[in-house]
Amino acid sequence: MRISELAATSGVPAATIKYYLRENLLPAGEHTSPTQASYGEVHVRRLRVIRALIESGVSIAETRKLLAALDDPSEKPSDLIGQAHAAVTPRVDEDLDLGAAEQVVARLGWQPGACDDAVLAGVAQALVGLDRAGFEVPAEVMAAYVDAMQRIARAEIAGIPTDSAEAAVRYVVLGSVLVEPLLLALRRVAEQVASTERFGPKSVG
Amino acid sequence: MRISELAATSGVPAATIKYYLRENLLPAGEHTSPTQASYGEVHVRRLRVIRALIESGVSIAETRKLLAALDDPSEKPSDLIGQAHAAVTPRVDEDLDLGAAEQVVARLGWQPGACDDAVLAGVAQALVGLDRAGFEVPAEVMAAYVDAMQRIARAEIAGIPTDSAEAAVRYVVLGSVLVEPLLLALRRVAEQVASTERFGPKSVG
Numbered sequence: 484m485r486i487s488e489l490a491a492t493s494g495v496p497a498a499t500i501k502y503y504l505r506e507n508l509l510p511a512g513e514h515t516s517p518t519q520a521s522y523g524e525v526h527v528r529r530l531r532v533i534r535a536l537i538e539s540g541v542s543i544a545e546t547r548k549l550l551a552a553l554d555d556p557s558e559k560p561s562d563l564i565g566q567a568h569a570a571v572t573p574r575v576d577e578d579l580d581l582g583a584a585e586q587v588v589a590r591l592g593w594q595p596g597a598c599d600d601a602v603l604a605g606v607a608q609a610l611v612g613l614d615r616a617g618f619e620v621p622a623e624v625m626a627a628y629v630d631a632m633q634r635i636a637r638a639e640i641a642g643i644p645t646d647s648a649e650a651a652v653r654y655v656v657l658g659s660v661l662v663e664p665l666l667l668a669l670r671r672v673a674e675q676v677a678s679t680e681r682f683g684p685k686s687v688g
Numbered sequence: 689m690r691i692s693e694l695a696a697t698s699g700v701p702a703a704t705i706k707y708y709l710r711e712n713l714l715p716a717g718e719h720t721s722p723t724q725a726s727y728g729e730v731h732v733r734r735l736r737v738i739r740a741l742i743e744s745g746v747s748i749a750e751t752r753k754l755l756a757a758l759d760d761p762s763e764k765p766s767d768l769i770g771q772a773h774a775a776v777t778p779r780v781d782e783d784l785d786l787g788a789a790e791q792v793v794a795r796l797g798w799q800p801g802a803c804d805d806a807v808l809a810g811v812a813q814a815l816v817g818l819d820r821a822g823f824e825v826p827a828e829v830m831a832a833y834v835d836a837m838q839r840i841a842r843a844e845i846a847g848i849p850t851d852s853a854e855a856a857v858r859y860v861v862l863g864s865v866l867v868e869p870l871l872l873a874l875r876r877v878a879e880q881v882a883s884t885e886r887f888g889p890k891s892v893g
Contacts, residue, residue, distance in 0.1 A: 528822060535821030561883045561890040568876045588877045596889075598880035605873035612869060616740030617733060618862045620870075627843035628867075628874055631836035636878035638832035640886050657823045659879060662833075664817065665825075666875070667868055668810035669833055671773045672793045673841035674864060675803035678766045681845050684801075685766040 486512070489522040493530040500530070506543055508533050508550060532657070539660055545570035549656050560643055560655055565599050567659040572601050575608040583610050590629045635666075691717070694727040698735040705735070711748055713738050713755060740866055750775035754861050765848055765860055770804050772864040777806050780813040788815050795834045840871075 490497040503509040509529055512520030532553070536546045552566050581600075584607035585593070593603075613620060620628070639658060644650040679685070695702040708714040714734055717725030737758070741751045757771050786805075789812035790798070798808075818825065825833070844863060849855040884890070 532821050535817055535823075538817060559887060559891060561880070561887045564879055564883050565890055568880070572873075572876065588874070588881075591874075591878050591881050592885075593877060593881050597884055598877045602873070602876045602880060606870065606877060609870035609873045612740055612743060613862075613866055615736050616862055616866055617736055618740075618858070618866055620863075620867065621847045624843045624847045627840050628871060629878075631840045632871065632874040632878040633882075635832050635836045635875060636882040638829045639879060640882040642826045642829045643886075653823070657818075657821055658825075659876070661818055661821055661823055662825065663872055663875075665811065665814035666833060666837065666871070668777075668807070668814045669793070669796075669837040670840060670868075670871070671777065671807045671864070672798060672803050672811060673796050673834075673837040674769055674844060675766070675773070675807060676793075676796050676798050677838075677841040677845040678769050679802055680797075681848075682764060682766045685770055686764060 484522050485519065486522065489526055489530075493527050495530050495534060503530070503533060506547065508543070508547055535657070535661055539571075539664065541570055541660060549660070552656055553652055555652075560640075560651055563652055563655045564659060565602075567656045568599065568602050571660050571663075572605050575601070575604045579604050579607045579611070581607050583607065587625065587629065590626070591633050689727050690724065691727065694731055694735070698732050700735050700739060708735070708738060711752065713748070713752055737862070740862070744776075744865055744869065746776055746865060754865070757861055758857055760857075765845075765856055768857055768860045769864060770807075772861045773804065773807050776865050776868075777810050780806070780809045784809050784812045784816070786812050788812065792830065792834065795831070796838050 484492065486497050486500060489495075490500055493500075495503075500509065504511060509526060512522040512526065515521045529550075532550070533546060536549060537543070541549065549567060549570050552563055581603055584603055587610070588598075588603065588606060643654055675685075689697065691702050691705060694700075695705055698705075700708075705714065709716060714731060717727040717731065720726050734755075737755070738751060741754060742748070746754065754772060754775050757768055786808055789808055792815070793803075793808065793811060848859055880890075
């Protein structure tokens with residue numbers, strides 16, 4: 484199909500598609516004449532993934548890295564998870580004290596070297612943010628956070644398909660990034676349901 | 689203290705403090721002369737909360753609403769949770785189909801009216817995002833997400849202090865918003881640990 488049809492099929496404006504082509508996020512179409520190229524189903528699928536990543540707040544440069552990982556199914560799952568996390572982990576102060584974070588994640592079976600420093604630093608940074616706001620997470624609640632995330636991670640990692648490298652890569656890269664809004668949304672629903680259980684229904688208004 | 693001292697103590701530049709004063713995020717200081725005002729510990733604490741909310745991606749307008757809730761301890765916890773969620777829940781398409789989201793949250797004990805529509809729509813929007821990217825969450829993994837969020841929410845709601853309305857408000861508003869980065873960071877660590885358990889350590893490099 485032509486670029487105008489690709490735009491209509493994918494719902495992504497032609498100008499945006501051209502931008503993705505220039506940025507090498509989308510592979511070039513097959514040239515049917517010196518000034519025209521033809522696009523196929525692979526472009527439609529790839530556009531959906533690009534939109535999903537960008538709408539999740541992933542930058543163009545990071546999207547390019549994740550797509551490269553999607554295109555290289557030779558990567559090990561553990562390495563891929565690291566790459567996906569690196570793309571979405573905000574950069575943090577280098578001289579962050581990791582001690583408190585290490586103590587929190589020790590409950591996960593974490594030990595030195597068990598995860599990327601940047602990911603551990605993400606926990607440290609989040610703890611600093613809470614501390615600065617003067618907010619202390621009660622010990623039982625922190626324990627519930629850690630246990631819940633361990634259950635989630637184990638279910639996710641157990642679910643990594645091993646029959647096809649491509650499927651594994653797709654699952655890991657998209658699953659680690661795109662699921663974040665779902666988890667936060669589910670938590671909000673769960674909090675409102677649990678609050679109604681404890682305090683009764685909300686006032687009408 | 690003067691505004692310059694408040695800036696030094698809080699680490700927030702004086703120009704930013706003046707902006708927060710103009711935006712009514714921060715209460716005015718006590719006037720000591722027609723051109724000078726004096727600030728106290730209450731301003732330092734409030735500045736920390738403002739910074740924490742804004743660094744979590746909450747807008748100025750939403751921060752103002754959350755601070756108003758913090759200042760009105762007469763609110764019921766269930767109402768406050770709704771306000772905090774409303775401030776951080778991204779606006780979603782109005783004509784979103786909520787059916788799939790309702791099915792997912794039914795496992796939480798959710799029933800019609802048990803949470804704000806906007807919060808339920810957040811789940812629906814997240815599901816649409818995954819679907820568009822062609823990513824299907826396996827049923828066992830989805831069940832793990834829902835169960836984990838239910839455990840988290842119950843621990844959080846059980847931890848709401850009831851001895852002081854002010855403490856309750858603080859816990860609810862800050863806890864529901866500021867804890868999000870911590871949860872996502874913990875999930876990343878847990879995923880890397882679980883991945884190493886299943887697939888062995890990452891490649892060095």
